[in-house]
Amino acid sequence: MSLYIMSRCLFRDFFQNLKIKFLKKQSTKIIWRICQTGFALFIIYALIISSAMIYFSSIPPEKGATSITLGAKVHHNGSPSKAIDDRTKTCYHYLKANPTTLAILSGGQGSDEGVSEADYMYNTLLKKGINPDRLIKEDKSTTTEENIRNSYKLIKENDLSENIAITTDSYHQLRARIIAKKQDIKGSIGAVNAKTYLWIYPTYFVREWFAIPYEIIK
Secondary structure (H helix, E strand, O other): OHHHHHHHHHOHHHHHHHHHHHOOOHHHHHHHHHHHHHHHHHHHHHHHHHHHHHHHOOOOOOOOOEEEEEOOOEOOOOOEOHHHHHHHHHHHHHHHHOOOOOEEEEOOOOOOOOOOHHHHHHHHHHHOOOOHHHEEEEOOOOOHHHHHHHHHHHHHHOOOOOOEEEEEEHHHHHHHHHHHHHOOOOOOEEEEEEOOOHHHHHHHHHHHHHHHHHHHHO
């Protein structure tokens, strides 16, 4: 998409001449109009889905909700990626602000990760002074769907509040909510948004445009 926009700006005359050639014949004119309509519909879809992503990332959790922090990459030497570091920090601040809240730390260990994502978050929160009795590790998941499904099992097994507060990046909240609804979670679902750097939003927003409908229909 970026290459297309750059090309249109840099080679404006070329695209203008191409358009004129396309519009000379009825057959290519129809193709041109179909492409234009498809592009316009895609832009409308992108605006709608982006608005929904922003809206659902702004819904606060209910008081006393169980925190579910979704894991992210841990490097092979055990050091955190920015994503999991920021999610862990956000979980810490949320737990400090809600002293009776319990947190499920969800994320397994990939073949290229030094420790499980749950272990990294657990150990980091302990170092920050969070009572271990408030932390539950879920270290088997490899996908967001498994994160939420396995965390929900732990919620039921430990008789925790089914109102949940999902800690993840804001762009990820809508898809996480859809997955949670598919798990038939009875309680409310609130968003606790980790810090996300502005420069990565375009990439991940575009990814979610395709991931969200896939998640709905699969």
